[in-house]
Amino acid sequence: MIKTLLLTAEENLIEGGTELIGRWQNEENTYIWIDLEGESPEDERQMLESLDCHPLAIEDVQRFRHPPKTEAFENHTLLLYRGITQFNDDLTIEQMTIALFVGERCVISCHQRPSTGVRHGWEMAGKGTSLRSPALLAVSTMHYSVGRYLEAVLAFEPSLNELEDCMQERPNDETMRELIAYKSRLRKLRRIFSYHERLATNLLKNIPQAWIDEDGDIEHALQDLFERCERLHGLCTMYYEICGDLIEGYLSISSHMLNNTMKVLTIITAIFVPLTFIAGIYGMNFENIPELKMQYGYFYAWGAMLLVATGFGWFAYKKWL
Numbered sequence: 001m002i003k004t005l006l007l008t009a010e011e012n013l014i015e016g017g018t019e020l021i022g023r024w025q026n027e028e029n030t031y032i033w034i035d036l037e038g039e040s041p042e043d044e045r046q047m048l049e050s051l052d053c054h055p056l057a058i059e060d061v062q063r064f065r066h067p068p069k070t071e072a073f074e075n076h077t078l079l080l081y082r083g084i085t086q087f088n089d090d091l092t093i094e095q096m097t098i099a100l101f102v103g104e105r106c107v108i109s110c111h112q113r114p115s116t117g118v119r120h121g122w123e124m125a126g127k128g129t130s131l132r133s134p135a136l137l138a139v140s141t142m143h144y145s146v147g148r149y150l151e152a153v154l155a156f157e158p159s160l161n162e163l164e165d166c167m168q169e170r171p172n173d174e175t176m177r178e179l180i181a182y183k184s185r186l187r188k189l190r191r192i193f194s195y196h197e198r199l200a201t202n203l204l205k206n207i208p209q210a211w212i213d214e215d216g217d218i219e220h221a222l223q224d225l226f227e228r229c230e231r232l233h234g235l236c237t238m239y240y241e242i243c244g245d246l247i248e249g250y251l252s253i254s255s256h257m258l259n260n261t262m263k264v265l266t267i268i269t270a271i272f273v274p275l276t277f278i279a280g281i282y283g284m285n286f287e288n289i290p291e292l293k294m295q296y297g298y299f300y301a302w303g304a305m306l307l308v309a310t311g312f313g314w315f316a317y318k319k320w321l
Contacts, residue, residue, distance in 0.1 A: 001038055002047070005122065007031040007131040015126070021051075024106070031131035033107045035118065044110060051108060052076075053101055061099040061110055068195040072208050076103040079138055081199060082192055083115050083145045087152035089159065091185040095192075098145065100138040104210060107134045109141075117145030135211040139203075139221045146196060146228050153189070153235050160239055167246045176250050183243040186236055193233040200226035271312040275305045 004020040007013055009029040014020060024032040034051070036044055041062050048058045054073040060066050060080060068081040079100040086094040098115055101108035107125075109118050121141030124130055130137045160182075166175050204222045211218045282289070282301055291297045 001036075003035045003037070003122075005033040005035075005125055005131065007125075007129060011129055013126055013131075031105045031134065033109070033122065033125055033131060033134075033137075035122065036108070036110045037114065037118075038112055039110075048101075048108070048110070051101075051103075051106075053108070054078075057101070061097070066097060068192070068199045070199050070202050072206075076101045076106075076108075077135070077208050077211075078102075079142060079199070079203075081142055081145065081196060083111070083117050084148055084152070085113055085115075087148070089155070091156060091182060091189065093152075093185075093189070098142075100141065102135050102138045102211075105134065107131070107138050115145070116148060117141050120144045133218075135208070136218055136221055139218065139225055143221070143225045143228060146225065146232065149189075149193070150228060150232055150235075153232060153239075156239065160242060164242065164246060167250055171250050171253055176247065179243050179247050179250075183240060183247065186240040186243060190233065190236040190240055193229060193236055197226070197229040197233045200229045267312075267316045271309055271316075274308045274312075278305055278308070 002018055003015070004017060004024075005013065005015050006020045006024055007030060009027065020032065021034065024030050034047075036047060039047070045058055045062065048061070049055070052075050054075070057071065057073055057076070057078045060069065060071075060078065066080060069078075070080070071078050079102065081098055082095045083098040084093055084095055096111060096113050096115070098118065099108075099110040101110075107121075109115075109121075111118060118141060121137055121144065124140065125137055130140075163175060163179060163182075166172075167179070200222065204219075204226050207219060207222065278301060282291070282297075286292075291300070294300065
């Protein structure tokens, strides 16, 4: 589906289809947003080529799971980032690639499924003259998309606090498995936000001159975008490290409990080894054992074993073992 939003020289907004593209190309002082949603790769390529988009940029847009990036070409600048279609409480997400081509008098968006960020930007463009600043409009669209990530990640913090309390008060294997799953998902999110932070950094350091000439507020918008991406990356890194610390803490507690158990078993073994030794010697069926004919030999053996057991028990009580 191809939608267009045209801002005429008289500042009238017209929403339509491909028929508005020719009018935009033929009339000066007009601005347009062309939204390509769910188009087949071939149709999408033909449309982008007809709009003078660079072949390498088109290739990046259509490459499966291309990491977020930004690149400036002669006629436009490409913003390629990951939007979210679903973000669950357990940090499982569904993503899609969103491409924004920012030209001198146009914004072109490409995405395979409905996008909340693109819809927000479209609504913002339809309420005023935002289309006169295509770069600012594109940055605002990405800023809103990244903000949805931020809201979802911040909503995870109470769950992480509960897990932290649970691991401190009543650690168990079920909580451990849950933490490992969260750590794995946070690792993926951290990688995504690292790309987004790098994208915002590159834009902020190398702002296209056309963007500066177009709108003086573009630098502030890019700074806001960078700060939001940086915060997202920082939050995911912090939560990832917290999960790792809790897992390591649980393993340390388990190891300490195992060591205590082994210590008790070792003490028990140390007590019974000499008793077993004494019982083994006097349990041998030889006639020439010197103490075999003693009248009270049985009681002497028991006394020796009790004495040894009491001695080792005293050593254990004094923590000498």
